[in-house]
Amino acid sequence: MKSRDPQRQQGAGWLFVSPAILVLGVFLVAPIGMALWVSLSDWSGSGSPISRDVNFIGTENYNALLADPGLARQDLMISFRNTFYYVLGVVPLQTILALSLAVLLNNRFLKGRTFFRTAFYFPSVVSSVAISLLFLFLFAGSGAINNVLGWFGVNGPNWFQDSRGLIHIFGDAVGLWSLASPPSWMTEPSVMGLSFWEWFSGPSVALSAIMMQVIWTTAGTFMLLFLAGLQDLPVEVEEAAMVDGANKWQRFMNVTVPHLRPTILLVVTLGFIGTWQVFDQMYVMTQGGPAKTTLTPAYLSYQAAFTNGDWGQGAAIAFILFAIIFILTTTQRWLMRDKDASAQKRADRGVRRRQRRRPTPVIVEETQRKAQSS
Amino acid sequence: MKNQKNRLAAPFAVGLASILALTACGGDGFEDQDAGGDAEEATSAEGEASLVMLIASSGEAETAAVEEAAAEWAEASGNEVEVRVAADMNQELAQGFAGGNPPDIFYLDAAQVAQQASDGNLHAYEAQDNEDYFPALQEAFTYEDTQWCAPKDFSTLGLQINTEKWEAAGLTDEDIPTTYEELAEVAETLTEGDTTGLVFSPGVDRVGAFVVGNGGWWLNEDATEPTGTSEEVLAGLEYAKENIAEGSFAYAGDVDAGWGGEAFGTERAAMTIEGNWIRGAMSNDYPDVDYTVAELPEGSAGPGTLLFSQCWGIAADSEAQTQAVDLVNHLSTPEQQLEFAEAFGVMPSRQAATEDYSSAFPEDAPFIAGGDYGRGPVNAPDMTQVVADLNSQLEGIATADLQQMMESFDSNASAVLEQ
Structure with missing residues (x-):
């Protein structure tokens, strides 16, 4: 009988969730809090960060990274530039590739569907370290990729040693500028410690090789999400579109894609987060080189802390990265929102607000209506 | 409603406090340590x-x-x-x-x-x-x-010479280079077809030897000020740059190798500059390549190697x-x-x-x-990032403006050393 006492039940509730709270607290909340503290302190990496020897230095670490001209800011900006091009290349391509694969494999008349599904999903299951090592060999100067390119008379670059940016190479090829002596209108003006020439380099050849690897590995995972979404699409809807005389492309654009909108949103969001945080490939394959063109914020954060012993800056980079991902995904969700649905929601909110403003008559009206109808 | 909130807040507060206590525990035992152990008695x-x-x-x-x-x-x-x-x-x-x-x-x-x-x-x-x-x-x-x-x-770093290529180029023991001029000469002689005369890894840990040979170093004696734009440093870098531009020297990456030893083992390099660790790599991976080791040649300021x-x-x-x-x-x-x-x-x-x-x-x-x-590595705190930046700039030495490159090194290094 006593357990019916609401007071007791609440105690029991807390008791049941306490292991989860404890685990989350110790392994998630506390470390994040500590990292935030480290990013605001002068902790040198020896002893506890919350001991008396460690001083609060305000936003000094953030200033060094974002405001003061110097190496720290320069490196962070280089890593932002690299990751920007990386995200710009990887997210659209992996989404399109995953969607195309999913649509192909959703074809009910395709033979060996299971085989292809497994084959395309396989790279996602294999450790990224193993794949990275494999790609190191494939893209070596005298590796398989360059040999295949050789059959077509193309002299492939030494991928992972090549720091030339793609935009630079393109401009050089069409005669816009010369790689050896960049024009002064590109090299003179500088923003945040990097010249225009450096900002507009494009992804380096080395980074492009990594991008290809990542697109190839992640497309399988996202293909699975799209496949799940596609299987929710009732056959009748597609048949109805067929009856209406829609061709294949129209059916894809006007039936399949709108139906997959939530999945696309999810895939693009996950893609954004994953690409901004890229670390494994840089750690295993390039260590940020050649000429820092594969430096990413996540790898820079690791390097700042463990190699340079600058723990405050390392933690600060992590929080700056968090802020960037947060802002970008929020913006992206807002841009990709379902405009009809959000307009509907806004309208509903407006109605409710008007109701709240003159509460009594509405309630009275409603109760009256209810009473009448019953 | 208000009561409900308070009831929720209390366990939260307790939980948070216990978490903080847990994390604080880790910090207790070693708070009293001092920096600079030299004055302390050994435990x-x-x-x-x-x-x-x-x-x-x-x-x-x-x-x-x-x-x-x-x-x-x-x-x-x-x-x-x-x-x-x-x-x-x-x-x-x-x-x-x-x-x-x-x-x-x-x-x-x-x-x-x-x-x-x-x-x-x-x-x-x-x-x-x-x-x-x-x-x-x-x-x-x-x-x-x-x-x-x-x-x-x-x-320490030494000069490894591929015996077969050396003899094929008509060189003898007499020709083993003892000065930088001679090194450049034999490298030019040995550069032929796929083979580059001298191949080494990029970065201060190799090019630095030429800087030492010219009597320079990245920092002054007390490691309190950078000396990147000094004549000696620039002379050492200029020597490497010139020969790389001419094609008789090359970085390992330019001959499809990860480091000097690999370039030497695959015989894309007739000579390389590596330390004694190259012996293990050669006997394990390239046992068929015959080679001899010589001291690095002398620069204008006498012998110079890195340690x-x-x-x-x-x-x-x-x-x-x-x-x-x-x-x-x-x-x-x-x-x-x-x-x-x-x-x-x-x-x-x-x-x-x-x-x-x-x-x-x-x-x-x-x-x-x-x-x-031999000369040991740069020995000053917080210099890792500065040296890493110099290394990344040295990758492009062939087309770099050395004066500008070393000016940026100097300004980065002074920012760190003045702290």
């Missing part, structure tokens, strides 16, 4: 000490040899030693220091000494017969007038520093150093062991000779 464990030793092993042979030597000491002294092999030395050391329970004794690279010493992680000590170590090595581990640890062993070394670091947080120093003494007797040399091919850091080493490994004479005039 000594009472009774039997159990030491943890962290090593970055080059392979099975090294691990076994160190384990055996440590076990000998443990048995003789009645203590315990556990030898752990690090997968990622920097990271595991950093974790140990941060957690307050670092390994008592560990390999420490000369390039890291200033950083760790200024962070207060090291216990400064001198091993027995400290003056017997090569002076250059004592210097390499000295920061702020204190020698922080005992040099374990060392390596790499590790020492036995002892943690400031260790509770058995006396025993750790005792273990180091055991590990760095000339006899023990020769045993290590035989087991995994490192060169003894003690001059007393040099003669025996030279007679046992006569082909390593050029490397040993470097111990007399």
Whole structure:
């Protein structure tokens, strides 16, 4: 009988969730809090960060990274530039590739569907370290990729040693500028410690090789999400579109894609987060080189802390990265929102607000209506 | 409603407080440590000490040899030693220091000494017969007038020459270059088709040798000011740049290799500049390539090579520093150093062991000779990032504006050194 006492039940509730709270607290909340503290302190990496020897230095670490001209800011900006091009290349391509694969494999008349599904999903299951090592060999100067390119008379670059940016190479090829002596209108003006020439380099050849690897590995995972979404699409809807005389492309654009909108949103969001945080490939394959063109914020954060012993800056980079991902995904969700649905929601909110403003008559009206109808 | 909120808040507060208490526990025991262990008295464990030793092993042979030597000491002294092999030395050391329970004794690279010493992680000590170590090595581990640890062993850079290509080009022992001009000449002679005369890895750890040969260094003697734009430094870099531009020198990456040894092994390079570690790589991966080793040629300021070394670091947080120093003494007797040399091919850091080493490994004479005039790595705290930036700029040396490059190094370095 006593357990019916609401007071007791609440105690029991807390008791049941306490292991989860404890685990989350110790392994998630506390470390994040500590990292935030480290990013605001002068902790040198020896002893506890919350001991008396460690001083609060305000936003000094953030200033060094974002405001003061110097190496720290320069490196962070280089890593932002690299990751920007990386995200710009990887997210659209992996989404399109995953969607195309999913649509192909959703074809009910395709033979060996299971085989292809497994084959395309396989790279996602294999450790990224193993794949990275494999790609190191494939893209070596005298590796398989360059040999295949050789059959077509193309002299492939030494991928992972090549720091030339793609935009630079393109401009050089069409005669816009010369790689050896960049024009002064590109090299003179500088923003945040990097010249225009450096900002507009494009992804380096080395980074492009990594991008290809990542697109190839992640497309399988996202293909699975799209496949799940596609299987929710009732056959009748597609048949109805067929009856209406829609061709294949129209059916894809006007039936399949709108139906997959939530999945696309999810895939693009996950893609954004994953690409901004890229670390494994840089750690295993390039260590940020050649000429820092594969430096990413996540790898820079690791390097700042463990190699340079600058723990405050390392933690600060992590929080700056968090802020960037947060802002970008929020913006992206807002841009990709379902405009009809959000307009509907806004309208509903407006109605409710008007109701709240003159509460009594509405309630009275409603109760009256209810009473009448019953 | 208000009551409900309060009831929720209380357990939350308790939970949060207990979490903070938990994390704070980790911090209690070691708050009172001081930076700069040199003034402090060494801690000594009472009774039997159990030491943890962290090593970055080059392979099975090294691990076994160190384990055996440590076990000998443990048995003789009645203590315990556990030898752990690090997968990622920097990271595991950093974790140990941060957690307050670092390994008592560990390999420490000369390039890291200033950083760790200024962070207060090291216990400064001198091993027995400290003056017997090569002076250059004592210097390499000295920061702020204190020698922080005992040099374990060392390596220097030498010039490796592919015998077959050398003879095919009609060169003889007489032609082995002794000056930078001669080096450039033979490199040009040896450059033919797929083969480049001299190939080395990019970065200060190779090009730096030419800077030393020209009498320059990245920082001044006291490591208080950068000297990147000095004439000597620029002359050394200019020498490398010119020859790379001409094609008789090349970076390993430009001949599809990961490092100089690989370029040399695949015979894309007729000569390379590497340390004595190249012997292992050559005998394992390219046993068919015949080669000889010579000292690096002399520059305008005399012979110049780079010296790499590790020492036995002892943690400031260790509770058995006396025993750790005792273990180091055991590990760095000339006899023990020769045993290590035989087991995994490192060169003894003690001059007393040099003669025996030279007679046992006569082909390593050029490397040993470097111990007399070699220059250790940049030895100042917080310089890692600055040096890394210079390395990345040096990758593009062929087209770089050297003056501008070194000006940016100087301004980056002064920003760090002035702190």
